[in-house]
Amino acid sequence: AQKVTQAQTEISVVEKEDVTLDCVYETRDTTYYLFWYKQPPSGELVFLIRRNSFDEQNEISGRYSWNFQKSTSSFNFTITASQVVDSAVYFCALRDSGAGSYQLTFGKGTKLSVIP
Amino acid sequence: GAVVSQHPSRVICKSGTSVKIECRSLDFQATTMFWYRQFPKKSLMLMATSNEGSKATYEQGVEKDKFLINHASLTLSTLTVTSAHPEDSSFYICSASYDPNTGELFFGEGSRLTVL
Numbered sequence: 001a002q003k004v005t006q007a008q009t010e011i012s013v014v015e016k017e018d019v020t021l022d023c024v025y026e027t028r029d030t031t032y033y034l035f036w037y038k039q040p041p042s043g044e045l046v047f048l049i050r051r052n053s054f055d056e057q058n059e060i061s062g063r064y065s066w067n068f069q070k071s072t073s074s075f076n077f078t079i080t081a082s083q084v085v086d087s088a089v090y091f092c093a094l095r096d097s098g099a100g101s102y103q104l105t106f107g108k109g110t111k112l113s114v115i116p
Numbered sequence: 117g118a119v120v121s122q123h124p125s126r127v128i129c130k131s132g133t134s135v136k137i138e139c140r141s142l143d144f145q146a147t148t149m150f151w152y153r154q155f156p157k158k159s160l161m162l163m164a165t166s167n168e169g170s171k172a173t174y175e176q177g178v179e180k181d182k183f184l185i186n187h188a189s190l191t192l193s194t195l196t197v198t199s200a201h202p203e204d205s206s207f208y209i210c211s212a213s214y215d216p217n218t219g220e221l222f223f224g225e226g227s228r229l230t231v232l
Binding site (some may be wrong): 045 | 150
């Protein structure tokens with residue numbers, strides 16, 4: 001069975017601090033996809049990144065970066081120089097590669113509060 | 117990215133009435149859409165997979181007769197909460213897959229249902 005664990009329920013940081021959101025996953029599949037989504041207070045889910053299991057290169061997009069470590073089954077997300085607009089709930093998700101399978105298994109989310 | 121739109125964003129109804137929530141893919145065709153439910157401060161729980169032209173596939177524990185799903189076209193799926201009760205109050209989110217190869221999902225804005 002697939003499982004995604006986001007151990008941090010809530011995190012508070014002061015603006016301009018860096019913050020890392022942890023994500024650990026479990027799957028029996030050798031091919032899978034990992035995602036991060038942002039859910040601002042308005043409720044919608046905003047896609048941030050998709051990473052497939054064969055690509056362990058870290059990725060940076062502006063202030064966002066992701067560290068994929070297959071050896072530890074982790075896909076951590078770092079925000080540098082955090083801003084108030086980063087305040088949201090962030091979800092890590094996992095999807096296997098089964099044909100026609102688009103279902104995502106979500107972690108419980110980490111609520112990030114950036115204090116001005 | 118692809119756009120998925122939900123309507124209504126908020127709905128309040130009396131106990132015993134039925135409520136319909138629409139999910140539309142605005143700029144792409146989605147043969148498969150997903151319906152999630154999110155309880156306060158909780159993760160997203162997959163309720164059902166909506167397949168165009170066929171019956172929806174429900175997750176274990178989700179009542180088919182209470183949560184009616186219809187996917188009549190490639191751009192529209194509807195979720196009807198029948199004979200709603202206060203415990204059905206929740207945030208319902210739909211998603212659709214834009215890229216069948218990666219299964220990347222795009223999410224609607226969500227619909228907050230409050231049953232009085």
